[in-house]
Structures are given as C-alpha cells and as structure tokens.
Amino acid sequence: MSSTITIRVSDEEKEFIKKMATFYGLSVSELSRKQLLEALEDQIDLNVYKEALQAHKAKDESISLQEMKRVLE
Numbered sequence: 568m569s570s571t572i573t574i575r576v577s578d579e580e581k582e583f584i585k586k587m588a589t590f591y592g593l594s595v596s597e598l599s600r601k602q603l604l605e606a607l608e609d610q611i612d613l614n615v616y617k618e619a620l621q622a623h624k625a626k627d628e629s630i631s632l633q634e635m636k637r638v639l640e
Contacts, residue, residue: 574599584598584599
C-alpha cells in the first residue's frame with residue numbers, strides 16, 4: 568500500500584526539482600522520497616553520534632600513546 572504526501576513549492580523550486588529528477592533519471596516522486604528519507608536518516612545518525620560523544624566525554628577512559636606504550640611494555 569502506498570500513501571500520498573503533498574508539499575507546496577514555488578514555481579522555481581518545482582522546475583529545479585524536475586530538472587534534478589531528470590538529471591538523476593528518476594521521477595519527481597522517487598527523487599523526493601529518496602532525498603527526504605536520506606536527510607532524515609542522516610539527522611538520526613547525527614543525533615546518535617552527538618549522544619555517543621556526550622556519553623564518551625562524561626566517562627572518558629582514553630589514554631595517550633605514551634601511556635599505552637608503558638602498559639604494553
């Protein structure tokens with residue numbers, strides 16, 4: 568089953584989207600769906616990264632290369 572989502576764009580934006588779809592060999596619908604989903608997935612990835620970085624900074628157990636060499640000797 569598929570659903571329809573409608574977005575409003577200016578005439579200039581519409582022409583740009585149509586040209587980009589043609590450039591990529593996709594329909595406007597395929598291009599829009601692909602780009603929207605990729606952008607949303609990128610945002611999720613960025614949010615996960617930021618949370619992981621905060622968790623790492625809160626409990627940083629990193630050691631320097633010199634410390635690592637001492638441990639391994």
